[in-house]
Amino acid sequence: MDNKQYDNHLGIIGWLGGGRWGVERYLYILHRVTGLGILLFFLIHIFASSMRMYGPETWAAAMAILKNPIFKLGEFFVFVAFAFHALNGIRLILIELGLAVGKAEEPIYPYKSSLNNQRPLMVIVMVVVAILIIAGGYNTFFGSH
């Protein structure tokens, strides 16, 4: 095999980078990014909760830091990530079980694909995500607590 070939795999840019792609590909990127964000939150959450091990004073100090408004914004972002990831995940489960992609059909130009079949589901899911984000944002920033 010729070893002078150039490795043209795109790497991280290949899935994180933008381009003239369809909506579903951007949802794919967001799904991964929100998943990683939720994982990061989980680690921070475990770390913050573990402060309780070091006694009430350390715990109280940690809680005082978390009172900072920036953490409230962070909390909102975690909720946004959760709402998107959970609902888009349900959409992906339905699709990956072959429930919203339609049946094989004769390709006639201009071609339609399974993306057209699942688009109503995608639109409904994104509308629900938007409603949840608005409700969550209202509750986070203007709620009574």
Place this chain on the structure above:
Amino acid sequence: MEKGTNITVFIRRFDPEKDPAPRQQQYTLHVERGMTVLDGLHMIKQTQDPSVGFRFSCRMGVCGSCGMMINGVPGLSCNTQILDVATTALTLAPLPNFNLIRDLVPDLVPMFGVIKGLQPYIQRNDVEEMENPTMEYFQTPHQLEEYLQFSYCIKCGSCMAACPTMATDKEYLGPAPLTQAYRYNTDSRDDAGDARRDLVAASHGIFNCHYAGECSNVCPKGVDPARAIQLMKKDLVLRYFGLGKHKCAHLCKKPDRSTYKPKIEAAPFTIGQ
């Protein structure tokens, strides 16, 4: 007589003997209506730079040789008209997610190897009947429709270049091979679904796809690999739980033609008469 327009063409160049990494080269091209990207490349090669490397064969969207990134989107250069995608600038690059041989020529051989590994041919348990057929396999038009769309694949590699999973996972089987596996799995004449299951459901296999859907968007033949992959996942889940129909086509006795009398008599010189 139309006069056409001048556009700037940026071509990604790579010479394995000289260049450590691909570089971009600029050309000015006079474009007229109806001119395809492949025509443009020929024009540049003939009139400006004979060293530009690109691959083509049929010039009519059938062979799948001339796949490349055209203004950032994978497609066939022979069935893309320049003025449809560019008004002032056209950027051409080799398909990513493959090794690069030279200029616009990606190495598609690993993809062919993966396709071959997924056994894209009809296999039956009754080997003797398969090798020395005595009868026909019965297949309804509905059964034909189930796989016909996926049999139009020309293995151009556009879907592999558009797939975000391929970008980071070099071991991933890829949309084109998985579609071919599904095409044969769903063929009612085939018996090897269980053998292919172990190949496609393994690590770096079909479940690494998370439906970015770009393979179906860029497919120049309307094959819809994303649909094939999702339907195959469904099939694999059903197989895992022992559900679904996996009956193989039964043999169909050839009609006895010995007493058949056609309405129009065959010409006396017809072969076989």
